[in-house]
Amino acid sequence: MPIAARSIRTRFRSLRSPARARLLVVAVAAALTAVFLTPLGAQAARAKESRPVYSYANAIRESVWVDTGLDEDRDGRTDRVAVDIVRPREPAAQGRRVPVIMDASPYYSCCGRGNESQLKTYDAQGDVVQMPLFYDNYFVPRGYAFIGVDLAGTNRSDGCVDIGGPSDVASAKAVVDWLNGRARGYTTRTGTQRAAASWSNGRTGMIGKSWDGTIANGVAATGVEGLKTIVPISSISSWYDYYFAKGAPLYDSGPDWLSNYVESPQAQAHCAAVQQELVDGAPRTGDWTPLWSGRDYAAEAGKVRASVFVVHGMQDLNVRTKNFGQWWDALAAHGVERKIWLSQTGHVDPFDYRRADWVATLHQWFDHYLLGYDNGIERQPMADVERHPDQWSTDRSWPPAGTRDAVLRPLPGAAPGVGGLGTTAAPAGASETFTDDPAVDETGWAAAVDRPTAEKAGFLSKPLTQDLRLSGSSRVTVTATPTTTSAHLSAVLVDLGPDTIRDYAGAGAGILTGTDRTCWGDSTAGDSACYKVTSAAKKAVDYTVFSRGWADLGHYAGGTGRPLTPGTPYTITLDLHATDHVVPAGHRLALIVAGTDRDLIDPPASRPTLTLDLTRTAANLPLVGGVRAFVKATSGTPARVAPALSHPAGVAGPRPATPVPGER
Template sequence: MSALVGVTAGFSFVPQPGSAAPPRYSYADAVRESVQVQTPLDNDADGQPDRVTVDIVRPREAAARGIRVPVVMVASPYYQCCGRGLENERKEYAADGTVTKFPLFYDNYFVPRGYAFAAVDAAGTSRSTGCADVGGREEILAVKAAIDWLNGRAAGFHADGTGATAGWSTGRVGMIGKSWDGSIANGVAATGVPGLATIVPISAISSWYDYSRFGGVVRSRRHHVFLHNLITGRPAAACAPVVAGITAGTDDATGNRNAYWDERDFRPDAGRVRASVLIAHGLNDTNVTTTQFGAWWTALARQRVPRKIWLYQQAHTDPFDVRRAEWVRTLDRWFEYWLKGVNNGIMREPQATIERAPGQWVDEPTWPAPSLPVPLRLGEGTLGLRPVAGTLSFTDNPTLRERELVADPGTPVGGRLTFLSAPVPASLRVSGTASVTLRVSVDRPTTNLTVRLVDYGTANRVNYANSSGGIVRQTTESCWGESTAADDACYFDTVEDVVATDHAVLTRGWLEASHFGSLSSPTPLEPGTWYTMTVRFQPHDFVLATGHVLGLVVSQSDRDYTSATSSGATVQVDLAGSRLTLPFAGPVRLDSPDRAPAVTTAPAPDPPAIEVIP
């Protein structure tokens, strides 16, 4: 067991020493079948247990020799409505209903290497029954049933109604997927289902409340109803009661957390996770923001779950499209270790792989890096180590875009407050979650508070706001696995989209002020009363280069990333009672400026429109 780090209670897996190269199997001749797995639910209320469709491709030669194989699984709501990957691939079917083309490269690559690949239609989508409940009990338990079937604990059926069993499977399953697909993997792992050996959530959700709400601030109204309608494969009448439950449960009117959101939060069940976890996430993901991996990572760490992490400079992007060869190599070794038990040394290697700047990758023993929380005090436009007395006030301006809020921080702009450090004398690394504590008085019962950390200084940076999240598709292709006439393993190559800019927003945070004490029970503010509120930024890992200036921008309504509703509030900030706390990794050298340095910026484009599809 020496190769395992932090094995969870009840986890019994002994990797075997590495051996000669495993046999290769034919992808073209592989067995393709479609199975309907019975779930324990009936949320479409038709009197029949719901069934989830599991489409499978597996090595024919292994089956003929009686060799059982592990399973790589992607459960997704997107196989018909939207497609997967940069090329928006969908499932394609033969006349007998079996899949001839699977999206992405996992089937092409892993089946010849001795795995089965299973593509599960999420409940209520494509060929599965039930109704999509957007991250809820139906969605998660339906996929859990598929893993139970692979382990002989659930019933499965062929299209003709005859029983289907998975005697060809070892029962060991590795789930992988980006965005909603990875979110399902997180949720299924949180059930503790036996047989799920590992998950690889990419840009994935761990709490649907924190995806749909930022500290009580609503991101997009009727969002979950929109998502249900986007992915559903069922008649509207069949799922009308489920949609009504979604409408009531999301409670857009208040932004409160409630039982609906508790059901869709996987973090409290981290103690039930039996699977290892390999997380991949873009540090500049403004869709599935970094709190999703950060809070999940912390919960898993408390439970000593075996885990690794990849962090990169892009937005909502798959590492296959960022650092392709190294990512595929990592997946190959990860699944070999956790699904086949080959002791290839991957768990003795550094825990974190991080892209510091475009193309600059480092391996770190842990994430976040060991850090020292350092409070920086707010002054008259300054950030420093010395407390400053006084108050500043600003009135909400809902018309301001982010580019205007962070531009030319020394120029007075109604609707924002800016605070600047002195140029740093040596580079500073921040690793983890920063926060701003503000002592405020608000002349309305509530308002939204939005905070941004900004790096003012020229550097080459990934243009994560482009249409592909920071990459550019090329005209050349590379192939990853075996192809057939119906399903090729070749994908357009990509490169990072790198631009020179004189400033960049590093991370953001939001709070609906009446929720400062509780996300489930807001407290209307009393005008003229002082309150102390803490706004947490999205987790990040960045290096502020020598000579750069760190900026804090405080505003109210945010029309770029939330469903902004202006309160018209004026907020007073007590400087002496306010601070910015940063988790600095390594030595910290900071000056306390007497006045804000002169900083000017070139015009910048608006950030992308609010993304509402995980």
């Protein structure tokens, strides 16, 4: 326990005997020396930043296999997961223990990590040579150990991949337990020689993008002791919401395909039973099953002890932003210490869109939560939000103070399918009709939002007289009458007006990769700390789709779908994805309701025509300033008005060809 300076001064003043004073000085000096040997003592409390004082070239590189206690591959022995370790040699030689930064991933051998798809490489003794990404290069010289864990069933680990389920989470949690002396580790995959983490002080931080960060969420949701912080980047909080949106399928494949994609050859030969469980537990009906309950980390947010630094692209159409929104809200409800960065990108790591600031912020974050340094990171603004390419704003809290739900209602217009958006209810009997066209997507709807088209209904606000900010997760409740026994619905929010944004639908999901390199840490011949520079991929647009949500109307009653009765009205609420967007003065806010959002949800079995009951349709939006802000922003005539969308431009092709949580 740190010794307070005030306490020491008080004790000296109370002394009466010089001899006793000398003895106490010696005792206090010894106590301070002992405290200063640990980075969590008084010295750490005064320190501001860890420094690269240890040799990366001389770092200890070793491999350990940790027993998970499970036998997922049914071979009669408990599964062991491979843990590749890079740690500074000097603290161990001095008998000092270090904290751990950990990335548990299924991608170390099959697919690669980061913008340059790096894989682990090994020397003849089986010790890691190249550890993907910059974490080891940068943090090991600063007194951290970095470990890369192969999830069960991948690379050099036993077991089976179960897509965020008990095996995935247990294989990473077991490593945290091993670091804290609660699990068994071995020097080989099948041997009996034990390996202890005597070099670790047990304080662990998990980081990772996509599936890696998803596992960090899952481990944190177990409440495991010793996990002090997690940094989930573009990560899943509920696997159901990766594959479905209230019954509407987001992808044409299920978790069994993804499992097979990343599994090692050994796992593919021994994990047929787990594969079948994934098939049986995730029916393409989109129904909620026990399989999804076991992969819903947001529901377990009350167990989280670690601080959480959430990072997500607001245009991520791979791991869609409902995942960070519901996770954030659940953490907030339980008082978890947290921070958030939101970019304009798609599925991209912040190292590739805000590199220098990211490394500096991450350095502060780990120094504070793993080394105990009082550097003020927890007192900095909670949120960083990218407003335009490379232009960021901050908020002391997120959503910002004054954010309140505002109920906005669609109103009929002079032309079919082109109505208004306001705060008053539509007149009795008002309706709009559209026919599902799976060949059209949200960008097509937005491009024609102010013109009648058969496949959508659009509702536009008046031009804004002042900026209007939406911050958080929205909901759109729809009452619709179908003409067939199946129907899918989409709702999107659109900012109508010119802007320059990141081209999130382009090949780089909002970034361009150059040829020059910048270096972040120390290098060896086999592991470079230098990475290709990136810049913003920009696009001039006339409109921006900034939030969207989907549903299968057959799931109107909850987690189990059922056939619809043609001619019968059904009410369902679509959860729109979390975001933070400012609609500028002169622009208009639009709500579009339509059927299949091509390439973002799969179409239903039939092609229905749907009639919206406008009196029972409404959007619930988290506006900064609430409904008063909307009323004020739509009153009067703005100083500048966005031009009509005669030849509108937007992004195109919003979905990656191969949807994998670890890749763009």
